[in-house]
Amino acid sequence: MEVTQLPAPPDVVRSAYAQLVVTDVPRARWFWVDMLGFHVQYEDDRALYLRGTDELTHHSLVLRAGDAPALDHLAYRVRTPEDVDRAEEYFTALGCPVRRVPAGAGTRGIGEAVRVVDPLGFPVEFFHAIDRAERLIQRYDLRRGAEVARMDHFNIVVPDIPAAYEHYRALGFGCSETIEGDEHELYAAWMFRKQTVHDVAFTSGAGPRMHHVGVFAPEAHQVLRTADIFGSLRAEHHIERGPGRHGVSNAFYLYLRDPDGHRVEIYTSDYYTGDPDHETYRWNVHDDRRRDFWGNAVIESWYKEATPVLDLDGRPQPVVSAALDESAVQVGADGLGIIPAPAAER
Ligand SMILES: O=S(=O)(O)c1ccc(O)c(O)c1
Numbered sequence: 001m002e003v004t005q006l007p008a009p010p011d012v013v014r015s016a017y018a019q020l021v022v023t024d025v026p027r028a029r030w031f032w033v034d035m036l037g038f039h040v041q042y043e044d045d046r047a048l049y050l051r052g053t054d055e056l057t058h059h060s061l062v063l064r065a066g067d068a069p070a071l072d073h074l075a076y077r078v079r080t081p082e083d084v085d086r087a088e089e090y091f092t093a094l095g096c097p098v099r100r101v102p103a104g105a106g107t108r109g110i111g112e113a114v115r116v117v118d119p120l121g122f123p124v125e126f127f128h129a130i131d132r133a134e135r136l137i138q139r140y141d142l143r144r145g146a147e148v149a150r151m152d153h154f155n156i157v158v159p160d161i162p163a164a165y166e167h168y169r170a171l172g173f174g175c176s177e178t179i180e181g182d183e184h185e186l187y188a189a190w191m192f193r194k195q196t197v198h199d200v201a202f203t204s205g206a207g208p209r210m211h212h213v214g215v216f217a218p219e220a221h222q223v224l225r226t227a228d229i230f231g232s233l234r235a236e237h238h239i240e241r242g243p244g245r246h247g248v249s250n251a252f253y254l255y256l257r258d259p260d261g262h263r264v265e266i267y268t269s270d271y272y273t274g275d276p277d278h279e280t281y282r283w284n285v286h287d288d289r290r291r292d293f294w295g296n297a298v299i300e301s302w303y304k305e306a307t308p309v310l311d312l313d314g315r316p317q318p319v320v321s322a323a324l325d326e327s328a329v330q331v332g333a334d335g336l337g338i339i340p341a342p343a344a345e346r
C-alpha cells in the first residue's frame, strides 16, 4: 500500500499563549493580575489579555468569560507567515478539524491564524503575527506578587503518552526528559522547541484535558514569596503543591489553583537544551526524586484533577481514560506513605 507523504510541518518557535475560560472575570483578575503579577495589556468586562514582564508581544494568557472553566485553546507561535499555511496543510493531511482564522476575527492582538483539533484532541492555534507591546523588562516599579516574567510551557493530560510523544516529535520537538517504567514504558515526557526544558509536557491520565500552564519567575525568591503572599492573605487554599525542587527539569516550583480550578505552576531555574546533540535524560518511575528532588509526596489531586478542553465550536471534548496511571505505581513517598529502605550507599 502506498505510504502517503505528509506535507512539511510548521516551524514552531515556542509555546506562546493559552486562552482559558473563567466564570468570574474580576475574581480571575485578582488571582492572575494582583497575586501573580501579570500585566494587563487589554481588558473589558468579558476578557483579560495578560503578559509577563519580559514579554514583548501582546499577550501570553487570555482569560475570557464563560459558563464553565475550560481550555479554549493553546497557541504556538510559528516562525513565518508561510508556517501558518504549512500548519493548515499539515493538520488537514492528518485529517484533523482545521479552521482558518483571518486577522482580527480571532483573538485580539493576533494576526492570521489556523486553529485545529490536533490528533490528541486538543484545540491548538498556530499563528505568526502578533502585536508588539511596550518593553516592561526593567519597569521594576510595576512588578507584583510572583513577578511573572513569561509563559514557559503547557502541560497536557493524555491517555496515550507514546502517541503524544510521536505527534510532537513529528512537529520537530526535542525531548529533554522522560519518566519511564522498568521496561521503558513511557509515563511522561518533556518536549521543546525553544532552547529550554519544555514548551509542552505530558501527564498520563484521562484526556484530552489541560494539566497546567507553567509561567517563569525570575528566581526561586519569587516562588517562595508567592507562597508567603497567599499565606498572608489567608488564600493558602490556592496552593496545591510545593514549593519544591523538581527532579525532572531541576526547576524550583509552586503549583496553585486559580478560582476556577485552573492549575498554574510558578517555575524557575531550568536549563539550556539548544545543542543539536542534546540527549534526553530518563528517570525511572520508581525514583522518588523524579517529581520532587527532595522526595516530597505528589498530592493525589495533582495527578487526578485537570481542566476540560473545548472543540473549535466551544463544546467540551469527551475524555478517554489512560492506559498507564503513574499515581498507582508503588513509589516512595508519593502519597502512599511508604518510606522506601534507604538506597544502598553509593
Ligand atoms: O514534577 S516533575 O518534576 O515531573 C515536573 C517537571 C517540570 C514541570 O514543568 C512540571 O510541571 C513537573
Ligand SMILES: [Ca+2]
Pocket: 287, 288, 289, 295, 296, 297, 298, 331, 332, 333, 334, 335
Ligand atoms: Ca515520591
Ligand SMILES: [Fe+2]
Pocket: 153, 155, 212, 213, 214, 265, 267
Ligand atoms: Fe510544569
